[in-house]
Amino acid sequence: MKKITAIVILMLLVSASAFSQAKFGVKGGLNFNSYKDISGSVNDTWNNQTGYHFGVLIQTKVPIIGLGLQPELLFVRKGVENPDIPANSFYLDYLQLPINVQVGLDLLLFRPFIMVSPYISYAIGKGDMLVDTEWDNLNRLDYGYGLGVGVDIWKLQVTGKYNWSMGKLQDATSTPINGTTLKNAKIQGFQLSVALLF
Numbered sequence: 001m002k003k004i005t006a007i008v009i010l011m012l013l014v015s016a017s018a019f020s021q022a023k024f025g026v027k028g029g030l031n032f033n034s035y036k037d038i039s040g041s042v043n044d045t046w047n048n049q050t051g052y053h054f055g056v057l058i059q060t061k062v063p064i065i066g067l068g069l070q071p072e073l074l075f076v077r078k079g080v081e082n083p084d085i086p087a088n089s090f091y092l093d094y095l096q097l098p099i100n101v102q103v104g105l106d107l108l109l110f111r112p113f114i115m116v117s118p119y120i121s122y123a124i125g126k127g128d129m130l131v132d133t134e135w136d137n138l139n140r141l142d143y144g145y146g147l148g149v150g151v152d153i154w155k156l157q158v159t160g161k162y163n164w165s166m167g168k169l170q171d172a173t174s175t176p177i178n179g180t181t182l183k184n185a186k187i188q189g190f191q192l193s194v195a196l197l198f
Contacts, residue, residue: 021060021061022058022059022060023058023059023060023197023198024056024057024058024059024197024198025056025057025058025059025157025195025196025197025198026054026055026056026057026195026196027053027054027055027056027057027072027074027157027193027194027195027196028052028053028054028055028193028194028195029052029053029054029191029192029193029194030050030051030052030053030191030192031050031051031052031053031076031077031078031189031190031191032048032050032189032190032191032192033048033049033050033051033078033079033080033187033188033189034046034048034080034188034189035080035185035186035187036185036186036188046080046081046082047080047081047082047083048080048081048189049078049079049080049081049089049091051076051077051078051079051091052076052077053074053075053076053077053096053191053193054074054075055072055073055074055075055096056072056073057070057071057072057073057195058070058071059157059197061102061106063106064106066103066104066105066106066113067101067102067103068100068101068102068103068104068113069099069100069101069102070099070100070102070115071097071098071099071100072096072097072098072099072100073095073096073097074095074096074097074098075093075094075095075096076093076094076095076096076121077091077092077093077094078091078092078094078187078189079091079092079128085178087128087129087178088129088178088180089128089129090126090127090128090129090130091126091127091128091130092123092125092126092130092169092187093123093124093125093126093127094121094122094123094124094142095121095122095124096119096120096121096122097119097120097121098117098118098119098146099117099118099119100115100116100117101115101116101117102114102115102150103115104152109153109154110151110152110153110154111151111152112149112150112151113149113150113151113152114147114148114149114150115146115147115148115149115150115159115161116145116146116147117145117146117147117148117161117163118143118144118145118146119143119144119145119146119163120141120142120143121141121142121143122140122141122142123135123138123140123141123142126138129177129178129180130177133177137170137174137175137177138169138170138174138182139167139168139169139170139171141167142165142167142187143165143166143167144163144164144165144166144167144188145163145164145166146161146162146163146164146191147161147162148160148161148162148191149161152197155196155197155198156194156195156196156197157193157194157195157196157197158193158194158195159191159192159193159195160190160191160192160193161190161191162188162189162190162191163187163188163189163190163191164186164188165186165187165188166186167186167187168182168183168184168185168186169182169183169185169186169187170182170183170185171183
């Protein structure tokens with residue numbers, strides 16, 4: 001019984017220590033998105049569209065070994081442009097929850113790191129070609145992972161990562177939109193972010 005009590009107390013102390021060292025922050029940046037495997041009734045050309053993201057984060061680190069965990073809650077806008085048929089351009093707004101697992105070096109003035117970031121997203125808004133499309137005709141849930149690098153400089157964090165989507169915008173049985181089917185479309189692209197840590 002004494003051993004169990006000692007283990008429980010030790011776990012509580014470690015948890016309290018980790019929480020006391022946690023940093024909260026705000027984050028924002030740009031998305032440079034591309035849509036892959038879009039097929040339709042015409043041979044459309046799709047250009048990348050710059051979007052944006054912003055939100056909050058919490059960062060905890062394990063001293064010495066350089067491991068960090070940084071979950072975030074972000075508003076993310078992703079879009080694509082059709083230069084041949086501007087009416088077929090569209091964007092989607094997501095609430096996104098990435099979990100950034102960081103491995104880095106705690107140096108004197110800064111901390112460079114690499115990260116792996118699985119994420120899950122839920123669409124909350126849409127526009128342009130999709131504005132009149134019913135949500136039943138779209139997959140609101142998206143998920144995937146990202147790989148990237150970053151650096152903490154005192155209370156400033158700068159990161160860049162590439163996100164790969166594993167979800168599709170429409171199911172195989174979904175109705176085409178403006179003559180275009182998005183059932184093979186996946187969202188991916190580069191994300192550049194700046195965060196302020198408190």
